[in-house]
Structures are given as C-alpha cells and as structure tokens.
Amino acid sequence: MPIRRRRALGALSVLLLIAAGTPAPAASLDHVGTFVWSGDDDSFGGFSGLEISPDGSGFHALTDRAHLYWGSIDRDSQGVIRAMNIAGRAHLKDSKGIPLPPGYTGDSEGLAIGDDGRIWVSFEGLDRIARYDDADATAAALLPPPKVPGMWINSGLEALAIRDGTLYAVPERSGGEDQPFPILTFRDNRWNRAGEIRRDPRWLAVGADFGPDGWFYLLERDFQGILGFAARVRRMQLTDDGPRNEEILLTTRPLQYDNLEGLSVWHDGQGIRLTMIADDNFLFVQRTELVEYRLRD
Known part of the structure; x- marks a missing residue:
C-alpha cells in the first residue's frame, strides 16, 4: 500500500475511534539521551x-540556593547533548537588592521565562513568586500566594510554568495522598485558582511546563529511600473547567535516573522533546543529569 494512503487510513482510523467514543492510542516517550553535567x-x-x-x-538552569546559570548546548547530529557551556551565572536578589541566602528565604524551586524575557522564580520556605527583569535585577515585590493545603516548610510552590503571560504554580504536596494538587494562577499581581490535578499516593509535583502543543506537562517524583528516586511525567489540557484528557507518558524505575526536578518542553524539529534536570542535593553520591525524551503520538 502506498505510504500516503497508509498514513491517510491511519489518521482516518483515529478519527473514527474518537467519533465512536473510543480513546485514541496513547502517546509515549522515546529516550533520546542522558548527559551528566x-x-x-x-x-x-x-x-x-x-x-x-x-x-x-x-x-x-536554577539551583535551589538562588543561583541562575545560563549558556549554550552542544548537540551531535542526532540532537543528543554533548556539552553544556556556561556563559553566565547570577546570584538572585530580594526586593531590596540583597543576594538571597540558602535556606528559608533563598529556596528557589520553579523557573519560568516569559515571551518578554522576564524571569519568574517560585520559592518555598518563604512561599512566594519573584519576577526579575534580568538575572542581575532586583526582585519585584509581588503579592504573596494564598495558603493552600500541603504548603508546608520545604513543600511549597515547586512547579512553575507560564502561558500567554499567566503563571501556573503547583505545590509539591497536597493536603494528603488522596487529595488533588491545587493549580494556582498569577497574573497582573492577582492570584486565582485553575482547578485541581488528580494525585496518586507517594507522587509529588516537582516541575512543570507548557509544550508547544499547548498541553500542560507535570513532572512528579517518588523517593523510595535506599531504592532511590523514581520519576513520572503526565500531560493534560488545562481548560476553564479544569484539567482534561490526562495521560501518563513516562514512569521511570527507581535508580534509573537521579532526582529529576526540572522540566522543559520544546520542539526539536522532529517532535516534542522533554528535557529534565536532576537535583544532586550538593552530595557527591548524586549527580546532575540532563535526561531527554521525544514524544511519539
């Protein structure tokens, strides 16, 4: 059968499945590469x-001690990372221009950069979001977020993403393992809610991004003690009525990767690519890893 006709029939089959109320085949992820930085x-x-x-x-790349690194990435012909070249580093400041110390006030967790180049950072400990016009700028003083269940010490606004100028923040924990994650939104210095995300026991929200397909991607972590870390990626469509069409794209084995905490979703010319970065907790027994997958629908 000619390739064009085969593709057309495949697309028609998916449309017929959707029209008949049968879910289309789920998307999956293919591993592209892992780089130790x-x-x-x-x-x-x-x-x-x-x-x-x-x-x-x-x-x-943002550390949890209020340092921001930036630079370029060398890739081979297959798009696999071969080098991370640091071009600059900044120590983030508070609204008075004082560099943030590690710990309660400087526990930076989530990173989002708007189309205008402004840098947004979420902090836990002293729960807040800060805006920086550039990496060396003083933080803008913004309205603090409302307290929601689960926002305790060391479990605040961990996942941060931006779409069309609106920030979406998800706390690391909810009120309990059977309670959903609240989605907070921030725009024009005002906070609102955008629904809730189903939570499965043990999994914690640690990173988020909007893909070029408009879907919301959530990175989650499960720490299993001496067995190490496992990671999971879900995607969903955020609507006025809350999340819809949720899919689990990836669930890793314990110790397959290190402590994956950051997520960025982009298009590599062949498909949507997910890049994740690991937090080594500044421990020599852990490593800073960049792990990449390509989405296959």
Missing part, C-alpha cells in the same frame, strides 16, 4: 528548575 563553582548543583530555548541550543 559537572561544574567547579561552589554554587554548582542542586538544580531544580530548567528552561530550554525553543530551538534547543540554549538553557537557563
């Missing part, structure tokens, strides 16, 4: 937030 600076490590440029050639 190292650095000599004392502030290097603990990466919890990640933004990859739309063409995959640049990055911003």
Whole structure:
C-alpha cells in the first residue's frame, strides 16, 4: 500500500475511534539521551528548575540556593547533548537588592521565562513568586500566594510554568495522598485558582511546563529511600473547567535516573522533546543529569 494512503487510513482510523467514543492510542516517550553535567563553582548543583530555548541550543538552569546559570548546548547530529557551556551565572536578589541566602528565604524551586524575557522564580520556605527583569535585577515585590493545603516548610510552590503571560504554580504536596494538587494562577499581581490535578499516593509535583502543543506537562517524583528516586511525567489540557484528557507518558524505575526536578518542553524539529534536570542535593553520591525524551503520538 502506498505510504500516503497508509498514513491517510491511519489518521482516518483515529478519527473514527474518537467519533465512536473510543480513546485514541496513547502517546509515549522515546529516550533520546542522558548527559551528566559537572561544574567547579561552589554554587554548582542542586538544580531544580530548567528552561530550554525553543530551538534547543540554549538553557537557563536554577539551583535551589538562588543561583541562575545560563549558556549554550552542544548537540551531535542526532540532537543528543554533548556539552553544556556556561556563559553566565547570577546570584538572585530580594526586593531590596540583597543576594538571597540558602535556606528559608533563598529556596528557589520553579523557573519560568516569559515571551518578554522576564524571569519568574517560585520559592518555598518563604512561599512566594519573584519576577526579575534580568538575572542581575532586583526582585519585584509581588503579592504573596494564598495558603493552600500541603504548603508546608520545604513543600511549597515547586512547579512553575507560564502561558500567554499567566503563571501556573503547583505545590509539591497536597493536603494528603488522596487529595488533588491545587493549580494556582498569577497574573497582573492577582492570584486565582485553575482547578485541581488528580494525585496518586507517594507522587509529588516537582516541575512543570507548557509544550508547544499547548498541553500542560507535570513532572512528579517518588523517593523510595535506599531504592532511590523514581520519576513520572503526565500531560493534560488545562481548560476553564479544569484539567482534561490526562495521560501518563513516562514512569521511570527507581535508580534509573537521579532526582529529576526540572522540566522543559520544546520542539526539536522532529517532535516534542522533554528535557529534565536532576537535583544532586550538593552530595557527591548524586549527580546532575540532563535526561531527554521525544514524544511519539
């Protein structure tokens, strides 16, 4: 059968399944590559937030001690990471221009960069979101988020994403393992709610991004003690009535990767690519990893 006709029949089959009320085949992820990143600076490590440029050639990476790194990415002909080249580093400041110390006020977790280039960072400990016009700027003083179930010490607004100028923040925990994650939105210095995300026991929300397909991607983590970390990626469509069409795209084995905490979703020319970064907790027994998958529908 000619390839064109076969593709047409395949697309028609999916449409007929949807029209008949039968779910279309779920998407899946193919592993592209894993890169272990190292650095000599004392502030290097603990990466919890990640933004990859739309063409995959640049990055911003946020540590959980209020340092932001940026630079370029070298890739081979298959698009696999071969080098992370640091071009700059900044120590983030508070609204008074004072560099943030590690700990309660400087526990930076989520990273989002708007189309205007402004940098948004979510913090836990002292729960808040800060806006930076550039990496060396003083933080803008913004309205603090409302308290929601699960926002305790070391479990605040961990996952952060931006779409059309609106920030979407998800706390690391909910009120209980059987309670959904609330979705908070922030725009024009006002907070609102955008529904809830179903939570499965043990899984915690640690990273988020909107893909070029408009879907909301959520990275989750499960710490299993001496067995190490497992990770999971879900995607869903955020509507006025809350999340819809949720899919689990990836569930890793314990110890398959390190402590994946940051997520960036972009298009590599062949398909949607997911890039994740691991937080090594500044421990020599852990490693800073960048793990990449390509979405296959």
